[in-house]
Amino acid sequence: MFKALAAAVSVVAVVSLAGLPLPALAQTQAQAPASTQAPAQNAAAQTVTDLAGRTVRIPAAEPHRILLGESRLLPAIALLEGQDPLAHIVGWQGDLPAMDPQTYRAYAQRFPNIGQIPLIGQSSEGSVSPEKALALKPDLAILSIIGEGVGLHNPLVEQLEATGTPVVFVDFRLHPLRDTLPSIKLLGQVLHREAQADAYSAFYSAHLQRVQSVISRIPEAQRPKVFIDLLAGAWGAGCCHTAGKGNFGELVEAAGGRNIAAPLLPGVLGDISLEQIIAAQPDVYVATGSHAKSGGLALQIGAQTNPQDAARSLAQLVARPGFDTLAAIRNGRAHGISHNYYDSAYNIVAIEALAKWFYPEQFRNLDVNATQAELYRRFLAVPPTGAFWVDKPAS
Amino acid sequence: MSIPLNARPLPLPHETATISQYRRLTRRRIACLVAILLLIAASLLFDFNTGPSGLPVTTLLRTIFDRASVDEPTRVIVWQIRMPYAVMALLVGASLGVSGAEMQTVLDNPLASPYTLGVSAAAAFGASLAIVLDLAIPGVPQGWIVSANAFVFALLSAAVLDAVARWRGMSTAGVVLMGIALVFAFHALVSLIQFIASADALQGLVFWTLGSLARANWQQIGVLAVALAVSLSLSMRNAWKLTALRLGEDRAASFGIDIRRLRLGTLLRVAVLSALAVSFVGTIGFIGLIAPHIARTLLGEDHRFYLPGSALLGALMLSLASIASKILIPGVLVPVGIVTALVGIPLFLGIVLRSQGRVS
Numbered sequence: 001m002f003k004a005l006a007a008a009v010s011v012v013a014v015v016s017l018a019g020l021p022l023p024a025l026a027q028t029q030a031q032a033p034a035s036t037q038a039p040a041q042n043a044a045a046q047t048v049t050d051l052a053g054r055t056v057r058i059p060a061a062e063p064h065r066i067l068l069g070e071s072r073l074l075p076a077i078a079l080l081e082g083q084d085p086l087a088h089i090v091g092w093q094g095d096l097p098a099m100d101p102q103t104y105r106a107y108a109q110r111f112p113n114i115g116q117i118p119l120i121g122q123s124s125e126g127s128v129s130p131e132k133a134l135a136l137k138p139d140l141a142i143l144s145i146i147g148e149g150v151g152l153h154n155p156l157v158e159q160l161e162a163t164g165t166p167v168v169f170v171d172f173r174l175h176p177l178r179d180t181l182p183s184i185k186l187l188g189q190v191l192h193r194e195a196q197a198d199a200y201s202a203f204y205s206a207h208l209q210r211v212q213s214v215i216s217r218i219p220e221a222q223r224p225k226v227f228i229d230l231l232a233g234a235w236g237a238g239c240c241h242t243a244g245k246g247n248f249g250e251l252v253e254a255a256g257g258r259n260i261a262a263p264l265l266p267g268v269l270g271d272i273s274l275e276q277i278i279a280a281q282p283d284v285y286v287a288t289g290s291h292a293k294s295g296g297l298a299l300q301i302g303a304q305t306n307p308q309d310a311a312r313s314l315a316q317l318v319a320r321p322g323f324d325t326l327a328a329i330r331n332g333r334a335h336g337i338s339h340n341y342y343d344s345a346y347n348i349v350a351i352e353a354l355a356k357w358f359y360p361e362q363f364r365n366l367d368v369n370a371t372q373a374e375l376y377r378r379f380l381a382v383p384p385t386g387a388f389w390v391d392k393p394a395s
Numbered sequence: 396m397s398i399p400l401n402a403r404p405l406p407l408p409h410e411t412a413t414i415s416q417y418r419r420l421t422r423r424r425i426a427c428l429v430a431i432l433l434l435i436a437a438s439l440l441f442d443f444n445t446g447p448s449g450l451p452v453t454t455l456l457r458t459i460f461d462r463a464s465v466d467e468p469t470r471v472i473v474w475q476i477r478m479p480y481a482v483m484a485l486l487v488g489a490s491l492g493v494s495g496a497e498m499q500t501v502l503d504n505p506l507a508s509p510y511t512l513g514v515s516a517a518a519a520f521g522a523s524l525a526i527v528l529d530l531a532i533p534g535v536p537q538g539w540i541v542s543a544n545a546f547v548f549a550l551l552s553a554a555v556l557d558a559v560a561r562w563r564g565m566s567t568a569g570v571v572l573m574g575i576a577l578v579f580a581f582h583a584l585v586s587l588i589q590f591i592a593s594a595d596a597l598q599g600l601v602f603w604t605l606g607s608l609a610r611a612n613w614q615q616i617g618v619l620a621v622a623l624a625v626s627l628s629l630s631m632r633n634a635w636k637l638t639a640l641r642l643g644e645d646r647a648a649s650f651g652i653d654i655r656r657l658r659l660g661t662l663l664r665v666a667v668l669s670a671l672a673v674s675f676v677g678t679i680g681f682i683g684l685i686a687p688h689i690a691r692t693l694l695g696e697d698h699r700f701y702l703p704g705s706a707l708l709g710a711l712m713l714s715l716a717s718i719a720s721k722i723l724i725p726g727v728l729v730p731v732g733i734v735t736a737l738v739g740i741p742l743f744l745g746i747v748l749r750s751q752g753r754v755s
Contacts, residue, residue, distance in 0.1 A: 098591055122590050234526075234599040238610040241602065264726035271602070271728040272447075273609060273721075275476045278468045279448030296529065297537065321612075322471040 048189050051179055052145055052152055052169040059139070059166070062192045064088050067120070067136060067165075069143035069150045071096035075103065076172060076345035077142070079184070079200050079379045080193040086111050091136040095123035095148050100290065100340050102303035102386065110382050123148050130156045138165050140190060145171040147343065166190070173343035175246070177254045180204065180345055200379055204348050207371055208254075211355045214362050215256030224283035224358045226257035227328070230269070231339055232287035232317050233297030239274040239320070247342050248288060255354035257284065274322050284357055285328040287317050288339035302338040303386045310336060310390040318392055332394030333357065341388075346375060353389045424700045427693055431707045435485065438714040442481040445718055447726045448472055475612075483611035483675070484717040484731070485710040486619045488682055490672040492709020493627060494665040495683030496690060496702055500637050501658045502567045503644075508683035509669035513552045513577025515680065518673040519604050520581045521548030523588045526603060527596040541603070542615070545674035552577050553666025560658055606677035606732025608717055615675045626668045627706060633657065634698040641696045681736045682709045685743050692746050712739050 045060050068074065071092040078085035086107075097104040108114045118136060121128030128150055133141075141160050143150050150156050152169065160167050168190050170183035181201050188197020215223075228248050230241045243249040244265030252259045260280040261272055289299025291313075297320075300313040314336040318329045328334060335357050341350035349372050356363040368389070376384045444452060450469060458465045458473040465473075491509060498507040509515055521544035524530040531540040532547065559565055559573045585604070589597060630637075636657050639647040648654055669683065690704035716735040723729045 099597075123592070124590065127590060231598050234596065238602075238607060241598065261726075264724070266724055266727070270724075271607070271609065271730065272726060273476060273728050275472045276447035276726050278472055322475050325468040325471050 046189070048168065048186060050168040050186055051171040051183055054169065056166050056168050056190075058190050063138075063140035063190070065090040065137060065139045066191075067133060067138035067141040067160075068092035069141070070147050071104075071117075072100060072147070072340075072343060073142060073144065073170070074107065076170070076183070076187065077191070078381065079345060080187055080191055080196040081381075082196070083381045085381055086114060086117065089117055090138055091118045091120050091133065093121045093123065093128065093149050094119045098123040099148070100302070102290075102305065103340070106303045106382050106385050121149075125149060125151055125154065128154070128156065130159055134159060134163060137163075141165055141167045142187070142190070143167060143169050144173065145169050146174050172345055172347070173247075175250065176342065176344075176347045177250050180347060184345060196379075200345075203375070203378065207348050207352060210366075211255060211351055211363075214359065215355065218256060218359070220258070223256055223258045225260050225280060226252050226284045226286060226358070227260050227277050227280070227282035227326075228252060229285065229287040229317070231289060232299055232336075233320070234289070234291075239322075240277065241269065241271055243269055243342075248286075248339075251341065251347055251350050252286070252354060255351045255358055257354060257358045278322070278325055282326065282328050283333060285318070285326060285334040286354070286357070287314060287334070287336045288342075289313070289336060290339040299336045299339075301336055301387060301390060302340060303384075303388075305386040307387040307390065310387040311392070314390050314392050329392070330394065332392065334392040335389065336392075337389045346372075349375065349388070357391075420695075424694050424697070428700065428704060428707065431704065431711060435707060435711050435714060438711055438718065439481055439485065442484065442714055442718045442721075443477050445721050446472065446477055447721070479611040479613055479616060480608045480717060481714070482616055483608050483619075484713045486616060486623055487608075487672045487676050487679065488686075488710040488713030489706040490619065490623050490626075490668045490709070491679065491683040491713075492686035492690075493623075493630060493702055493706040494669040494672075495685075495709070496687035496705035497630060497637070497661050497665050498683075499687050500640060500698070501661045502570055503640075504567060504571045505688065506684070507571060507574070508680075508687075509549075509665070509673065510678070510680035510683055511578065512556060512571065512574030513581060514549045514666065514669050515673050515678045516578045516581035516585070517552030518545035518549040518670060519678055520584050520588075521545040522603050522674075522677070523585050523600050524548075526599045527588050527592045538612075542674040546670050548581075549670030549673055550666055552581070553662060553670065557659060557662050557666070560662060561655070602730065603677045604732075605730035606679040606735070607728070607730050608676055608720070609728060610676060619671055619675060622668055622671050623706075626664045627702070629664055630661075630702050631699070633661070634702060637661070637698040637702070638696060641698075677732060679713070679732045679735055681739050682712050685739050686712060689743060689746050712742065 045057055047055055047057050049055050066077075066088045068077070068089060069092070072095050074085065074089075074092075074096060077089075081087070104114070118132070120133040120136070125148065133156055138160070143157070145152065157167050168186060170186055171179040172183060181204060184197050184200055184204070188194040228242050230243055230248060232240070242261040242265070244259070244261050244267065246268040249259045249262055249268075253262070260277070260282050261270070264270075264272060264276070287299050289301045291298040291300050297316060298313070299317060300309045314334065317336070318324070318334045323329055337350060337353060341347050344350075349368065352366060352368045352371055356366050356368055372384055372388070376382070444455065450472065454465060454469060455473060455477075458469055462470055462474070495508040498509070498512065499505055522541050525541045525544040530544070532543050535543045555577065556570055556574055560570050585600070589600065592600060636647070636652050639650050639652055640654065640657065644654055673679070686709040687701075687705045689708050690701050694700040694704040713731070713735065716731050716738045719738050720729045720731045720734045723734065
């Protein structure tokens with residue numbers, strides 16, 4: 001299952017450049033990268049298939065009035081938009097400042113006008129005002145298949161299309177591993193930033209390939225058992241919320257870990273008891289978090305957090321009653337990572353960090369900080385700030 | 396004042412029959428309570444014996460009687476997970492059961508319960524302030540912030556009900572309506588807070604409102620046990636008065652009962668107990684509503700039996716729910732608030748059908 005998935009991703013990465021038709025992205029006009037195209041071809045409108053399988057006609061002209069379903073799509077858009085990622089965004093939902101305020105502030109420091117982008121809603125689909133969205137007169141709408149924004153069945157999708165606005169769906173969250181590259185490619189097409197999309201795809205694939213070439217040789221039985229403490233401590237001392245097949249579970253498997261909750265949970269998310277974790281004796285413990293504030297029990301991590309706070313909050317989490325019986329925690333194999341990677345075009349950084357924790361020997365020379373630095377330097381207008389992952393040394 | 400017993404005329408034949416009938420009824424009710432107690436004991440043992448690590452009974456018993464003889468993980472599983480969860484289920488169930496029973500009596504309404512009258516919704520609002528906005532009462536230790544907030548707001552909602560009940564001329568139906576208005580108001584406020592919640596806080600809030608025994612610890616158990624013991628003994632002292640109240644306010648008043656004092660005292664007791672229970676485990680509906688109905692069907696209106704019966708049935712229902720939350724999907728904890736209704740409804744329907752619909 002995992003191998004097939006991984007293979008599928010590398011296939012997408014490798015052959016999509018060659019223009020082979022792929023189900024998720026069947027273009028009617030298979031084409032070479034935009035930079036090499038003849039001007040006449042460039043002027044024609046093209047048809048793309050989005051991540052929801054919908055066929056959408058994209059005008060030949062570059063979009064100048066872009067509506068984002070979730071403002072948390074900004075980090076993905078920013079990969080392709082160079083030094084001025086906000087220039088063409090005319091409206092979005094307020095989920096980024098609400099759910100990832102640290103990243104929002106990082107952008108606000110560089111682009112103080114970010115707060116003036118009109119909001120079409122807050123951080124839930126129910127809060128969206130269709131009237132506001134239509135009044136912004138977007139010439140392109142980019143929405144997420146799942147999340148807190150306008151979904152596939154929202155009447156706004158048809159209303160936008162009726163006014164001539166193309167609507168495309170991307171996905172970094174439902175199937176992060178399978179859908180990230182197709183989503184980037186789609187964004188390249190609809191934003192007319194194919195060259196940038198190809199560059200990022202190449203960067204992503206190369207790093208994924210490096211991880212997978214190592215772990216594909218490791219038999220299932222020798223892979224470490226991993227417990228993911230999702231948003232650890234965010235609701236007090238209760239234990240534990242985790243991901244099964246999907247969400248962070250998919251990233252853990254991509255990095256060569258055996259997620260102990262994957263065979264247990266029927267859905268993507270669920271609760272398992274501390275007893276179950278003690279019984280499973282995971283080799284590696286991974287907590288996720290998205291907090292910048294101190295004082296609570298939750299992990300302080302992500303943009304704009306300092307490494308000392310991150311380390312202190314992780315130490316506090318693994319000191320919860322009963323957790324000290326876990327060998328993973330006693331042996332210094334407890335780690336924390338930013339929760340926002342579950343819905344991020346940068347999930348390759350998380351996969352590398354996880355792989356390095358799972359196979360410290362094999363990935364001795366893998367420098368995750370360098371990967372992250374390269375990603376920001378080559379593709380983004382903002383510098384990386386804060387600790388996105390943290391380790392707890394053996395006690 | 397009282398006539399000496401020996402001065403009483405001999406009972407007439409039909410009176411003898413009534414007395415012996417009454418004694419039979421009392422014996423039957425005591426037997427019923429004992430049966431529920433036995434069921435609780437069985438459920439508690441089953442609950443204690445159920446868990447994903449599959450520890451054998453012998454190991455469990457050894458861990459209880461000789462802590463040093465087992466390894467650390469087993470000690471943690473038995474003493475910090477299995478036992479507190481199982482005991483907390485009983486205490487919370489009993490608290491909600493008896494709270495619902497007293498509310499239904501003093502408000503003379505079969506729909507009254509801590510859940511339907513806004514106490515749980517208020518607690519959820521208090522919890523949301525702590526989880527989402529980090530608003531805490533100064534001086535409360537870290538691990539107690541959410542519970543403390545939930546408790547304060549639950550108590551506040553009960554105080555509002557109390558104030559409404561004190562309002563001259565306010566009928567019990569008016570109090571119930573006020574409670575329902577509180578439910579809507581606090582649900583709306585929680586939704587409003589969800590609007591601005593960050594991802595982790597939102598997740599935390601959603602799971603808090605689903606109710607979970609996984610938050611139980613021994614300190615909380617101690618607090619709730621003391622509150623339940625005090626509250627239940629006060630309730631039992633008022634059992635006759637509450638029984639008289641079931642005959643109607645006027646008749647109860649004619650017996651010399653100060654109805655307003657009885658009602659307010661009971662509401663206060665119920666507020667503290669249900670607020671504590673909800674603040675420790677989150678929102679668990681249904682038990683406070685249904686346990687009293689089952690108790691009334693099995694044990695009748697005599698509050699000497701009805702009150703402890705409601706408490707015991709509440710405890711039994713939540714204990715069964717705790718088992719179900721562990722075995723429904725092996726290895727996964729289904730939030731107990733979800734399971735409660737699933738376990739309680741068949742129990743309730745069974746009793747409704749057996750009594751041919753003569754419930755409450």
